Amino acid sequence: MGLIRWIAPMALVAGLAGVHTIAFAADAAKGKIAFEKNGCWQCHGTVGQGANTGPKLAPDPKPLSFIQVFIRNSNGPMPPYMQAMLSDADLADIHAYLESVPKSPDYKSIPLLNQ
Ligand code: HEC
Structure with missing residues (x-):
């Protein structure tokens, strides 16, 4: 009985640790490649800055979670990307890549704009 009381929380901890490992395994460098390979850049710009259509x-x-639901179910101007075309792992990498895109600098840090 005592042992069983321990096993359940340990399994939960192990499960949570596993989820974190997967989340942390998302790789921005691989995501950049997937973003290019799957043509996202053609509509959304090379760094996801937005382009003519996207x-x-x-x-x-x-x-x-939003991106996942959107791209699997899009039925508007953006084509849907099914699991067979773009895996969840590739999509997580794409998300990591988009997160790695730096914000524009504060104009106060640009000397030319502060004379
Ligand atoms: C053919 C052009 C095209 C391609 C290729 C494309 N998109 Fe899109 N995407 C769009 C357009 C247009 C919208 C706006 C659609 C709408 O509002 O229904 C959009 C919307 C989105 C949105 C929702 C944005 C928001 O803030 O609501 C996400 C996320 C997205 N695209 C991700 C991707 C990813 C990731 C890829 C590559 C796997 C990709 N798109 C490829 C055209 C494209």
């Missing part, structure tokens, strides 16, 4: 995705991307 809205801005970065900096400050929406949460991965």
